[in-house]
Amino acid sequence: MKLKRFEFLIEWALFLCALLSVGTTAGIILVLAVETFAFLREVPITDFLFGTEWTPLFATPSFGVLPLVSGTVLVSAIAMLVALPCGLLSAIYLSEYADHRVRRAIKPVLEILAGVPTVVYGYFALLFVTPLLQRVIPGLAGFNALGPGIVMGIMILPLVSSLSEDAMQAVPRSLREGSYALGATKMQTSLRVVLPAAFSGITAACILAVSRAIGETMIVAIAAGQQPRLTWNPLVPVETMTAYIVQVSLGDTPQGTLEYRTIFAVGMLLFVGTFILNLVSAWLRERYREEYA
Amino acid sequence: MIEATLARSAATARRRLLDICFPVLALGILCAALAALGALIADVWGDGASRLSWDFMTGFPSRRAADAGIWHALTGSVFIILLTGALAVPIGVATAIYLEEYARRGLWSKIIEINITNLAAVPSIIYGLLGLGLFVRALAMGRSVLAGASTLALLVLPVIILSTREALRAVPGSIREGSYALGATKWQTVWYQVLPVALPGILTGTILALSRAIGETAPLITIGALTFVAFAPDGIWSPFTVLPIQIFNWVSRPQQEFQVNAAAGIIVLLVLLLTMNATAIWLRDRFQKKLT
Numbered sequence: 110m111k112l113k114r115f116e117f118l119i120e121w122a123l124f125l126c127a128l129l130s131v132g133t134t135a136g137i138i139l140v141l142a143v144e145t146f147a148f149l150r151e152v153p154i155t156d157f158l159f160g161t162e163w164t165p166l167f168a169t170p171s172f173g174v175l176p177l178v179s180g181t182v183l184v185s186a187i188a189m190l191v192a193l194p195c196g197l198l199s200a201i202y203l204s205e206y207a208d209h210r211v212r213r214a215i216k217p218v219l220e221i222l223a224g225v226p227t228v229v230y231g232y233f234a235l236l237f238v239t240p241l242l243q244r245v246i247p248g249l250a251g252f253n254a255l256g257p258g259i260v261m262g263i264m265i266l267p268l269v270s271s272l273s274e275d276a277m278q279a280v281p282r283s284l285r286e287g288s289y290a291l292g293a294t295k296m297q298t299s300l301r302v303v304l305p306a307a308f309s310g311i312t313a314a315c316i317l318a319v320s321r322a323i324g325e326t327m328i329v330a331i332a333a334g335q336q337p338r339l340t341w342n343p344l345v346p347v348e349t350m351t352a353y354i355v356q357v358s359l360g361d362t363p364q365g366t367l368e369y370r371t372i373f374a375v376g377m378l379l380f381v382g383t384f385i386l387n388l389v390s391a392w393l394r395e396r397y398r399e400e401y402a
Numbered sequence: 403m404i405e406a407t408l409a410r411s412a413a414t415a416r417r418r419l420l421d422i423c424f425p426v427l428a429l430g431i432l433c434a435a436l437a438a439l440g441a442l443i444a445d446v447w448g449d450g451a452s453r454l455s456w457d458f459m460t461g462f463p464s465r466r467a468a469d470a471g472i473w474h475a476l477t478g479s480v481f482i483i484l485l486t487g488a489l490a491v492p493i494g495v496a497t498a499i500y501l502e503e504y505a506r507r508g509l510w511s512k513i514i515e516i517n518i519t520n521l522a523a524v525p526s527i528i529y530g531l532l533g534l535g536l537f538v539r540a541l542a543m544g545r546s547v548l549a550g551a552s553t554l555a556l557l558v559l560p561v562i563i564l565s566t567r568e569a570l571r572a573v574p575g576s577i578r579e580g581s582y583a584l585g586a587t588k589w590q591t592v593w594y595q596v597l598p599v600a601l602p603g604i605l606t607g608t609i610l611a612l613s614r615a616i617g618e619t620a621p622l623i624t625i626g627a628l629t630f631v632a633f634a635p636d637g638i639w640s641p642f643t644v645l646p647i648q649i650f651n652w653v654s655r656p657q658q659e660f661q662v663n664a665a666a667g668i669i670v671l672l673v674l675l676l677t678m679n680a681t682a683i684w685l686r687d688r689f690q691k692k693l694t
Contacts, residue, residue, distance in 0.1 A: 112587060115589070116587050116588060116589050119589045120500075120504055120588075120589075122496070123496050123497070123499055123500035123504060124500055124504070126492075126493045126496035126497045126500065127496070127497040127500040127501060127505075127514050128514070129493060129497070129559075130497060130514060130517055130518050130521060130559065130560065130563070131513065131514060131517050133521060133532070133556050133559070134517055134520070134521060136532055136536055137524070137528060137529075137531075137532045140531060140532050140534075140535030140536055141528075141531065141535075143535075144535065194431075195431045195434075195435060198427065198428040198431050198432075199428060199431060199432045199435065201428060202425060202428035202429055202432060203432075206425045206428065206429075215432060215436070217683075218436050218439065219435075221439065221679070222435065222436075222438075222439050224613065224614065224617075224675065224679065225439075225442070225617075225672075225675075226616075226617025226618070226619070226646055226671060226675070227617070227619065227620075228617065228619045228646040228649050228650050228653075228668075229442070229446070229617075229649075229668050229671070229672070230442075231650070231653065232446070232649070232653050232661075232664060232665070232668060233442045233445065233446075235653065236445070236449070236653075236661060237441065237442070237445045263435060263438050266435055294417055294418070294420075294421040295421055295425075296420055296421045296424045296425075297417075297421075299424075317523060320523055320525075321523070321525075323525070324524075324525020324526070324527065324528070325525070326525070326526070326527045326619075326620035327619050327620055327646075327650065330620075330650075331650065331653055331654065351525065351527050351620070354527055354530075354531070354620075354624060355527070355620060355623055355624070358530075358534075358623050358624045358626060359623060364539070372531065372624075373531060373535070376527070376528055376531045379525060379527075379528065380524070380525075380528050383523065383524065383525055383528075384520065384524070387519075387520050387523040387524075388520065390523075391516065391519050391520065
């Protein structure tokens with residue numbers, strides 16, 4: 110009898126631990142929502158979402174978030190221009206071409222590339238990639254969107270590559286064999302049969318990569334500058350949403366002030382954006398699992 | 403007739419050529435990515451290796467770059483990571499056991515599963531805002547080691563849960579059935595049979611998760627970990643700084659001497675990370691040999 114009660118207690122304790130993860134999500138939403146509402150009580154939501162000037166720390170502050178959004182989108186777009194084609198090509202190579210030994214040599218290196226701390230990538234972007242680019246592009250500022258964008262692309266490449274490779278590996282062999290039987294070459298099979306068949310999985314990987322790029326912080330905080338600016342020019346300093354949060358956290362803005370609440374409002378925007386992307390990605394991955402289950 | 407054959411063979415030749423060029427191009431891009439890693443390491447080593455010394459390892463921060471050291475940041479990092487592990491591992495493993503061994507396929511387990519997948523992809527700086535609102539302010543922990551470790555624990559929890567579930571799934575069902583056949587209860591089966599077999603796998607996942615956490619900078623900056631702390635942390639309520647924050651602080655300064663310090667700090671951080679990863683891989687290899 111005592112044993113039975115013990116078993117019951119254990120099961121409940123385990124369940125409570127599992128519930129903590131749901132609590133974490135609830136906590137994130139709650140903390141962000143409370144501060145965001147306090148912020149929106151003083152700043153109209155249309156001014157926040159559609160304003161084109163972000164100067165919350167000035168004497169006459171203005172709270173238009175668009176310059177931060179444009180900075181984030183710009184850097185992420187550059188990162189995706191690097192990570193998508195390169196990640197996909199390396200996934201095709203690893204999944205369709207590489208033999209056992211090559212894969213065993215390359216995959217750990219890709220894992221290391223994914224595991225390098227982002228602050229190290231920031232150093233690399235600021236003190237290696239940007240000076241290198243400045244030799245080629247004369248007008249490039251010391252802080253810019255291009256250098257950190259490229260480095261971020263290198264950082265995300267392993268994610269795109271490994272998730273896409275998983276999706277391609279899930280494509281049944283029979284499809285490839287059918288393609289070869291019709292006289293297709295290996296490249297035609299890879300690009301026109303395997304790639305489309307793995308499409309939902311690859312899309313899921315790409316969306317997750319975009320979400321990672323948007324939320325990436327240290328690379329841009331170090332190497333992109335801290336000037337919120339509504340521009341698509343990758344050669345000048347910009348500020349992303351994440352870099353702004355870091356900037357305020359480092360200063361000594363008093364708690365409870367409007368400036369202080371801005372980081373939660375910006376954080377809310379960031380959370381909602383990445384949350385939607387993550388959900389879509391998870392849904393797509395679920396789909397390809399069902400397709401070839 | 404001949405022309406048609408010629409055209410066809412030209413097309414075939416082009417196809418063949420493309421078929422050869424394509425993997426070469428792909429391999430080239432892969433090598434470029436790997437070369438980037440090489441360039442990164444070479445750059446950091448070239449900038450910072452000359453600064454590495456015993457004085458640098460055991461020194462405290464200073465306004466003069468040549469006197470500054472990383473002892474406070476290194477101890478801070480190690481302390482934070484140990485505490486993060488102590489908080490996150492029991493809860494993470496318990497959650498994984500619940501989901502893998504106990505949960506019935508129902509609405510609740512589905513919600514928890516989707517939720518964990520989602521949490522794993524939430525940007526780390528959002529966890530920093532959570533830590534700031536919840537631990538630093540609502541629970542009044544201040545900007546202490548405990549607040550930092552709690553924040554990082556929530557951050558690594560999804561990773562630990564996912565890897566522990568993998569490890570539990572790899573345990574053969576026959577072990578469980580054998581245990582039940584001898585009259586063991588569910589918990590006895592999990593505790594005495596399943597967990598010991600899964601332990602190396604769990605350890606590997608945990609070390610990898612913690613090695614991710616040791617490089618995290620953004621959430622700790624957000625909760626207000628100080629960038630200038632002149633002492634090593636002496637308890638869970640002590641203010642702290644960590645190695646990545648110290649590196650960030652040095653990189654952000656315009657003077658070149660501080661950037662050399664940053665490079666030297668990065669070398670130490672990377673060596674720490676490589677050691678943890680190597681341990682994890684060693685454990686994984688041992689584990690795989692044992693099962694087969």
